[in-house]
Amino acid sequence: QVQLKESGGGPVQAGGSLRPSCVASGDNYSPYCMGWFRQAFGNEREAVASIFTGGGNTYIADSVKGRFSISQDSAKNTLYLQMNNLKPDATAVYYCAADTAFGDCHSSSLYINYWGQGTQVTVSS
Secondary structure, eight states: OOOEEEEEEEETTTTOOOEEEEEEEOTTTTEEEEEEEEEEETTTTTEEEEEEEETEEEEEGGGGGGTTTEEEEEGGTTEEEOSSSOOGGGGGEEEEEEEEESSSSSOOOOOOOOEEOEEEEEEOO
16 A cells, blocks of 8 residues: 655745655555645645656646756655745645556646645745
8 A cells, every 4th residue: 555645834934935745655656756736725636746756857837837846765755845935825735646557647636546645835925
């Protein structure tokens, strides 16, 4: 059974930074890609960033490009999301995601087969 556990969310003022992390565990865990989605109250879950675990190619949503980045530490099975210059509209629950079947971690949440429990990020103005 695969488990994804996020940490590192929390409250922050606009303009500040956070770096949530996600630790993956489980037998025979070998995802094609991992990523971060977020869901604000009343909104659909949307992709923020993703990375292919083999080649390291990344995807960053246009809305956060230039301020967010994604990275991985394969030795620690850990995924990171560096969020800089945060704005109030970034307030949401951030979910770690992994795909072991389709090779797509950003087009749709339907391609994701493993989710973390989420970590709340709250940006105040």
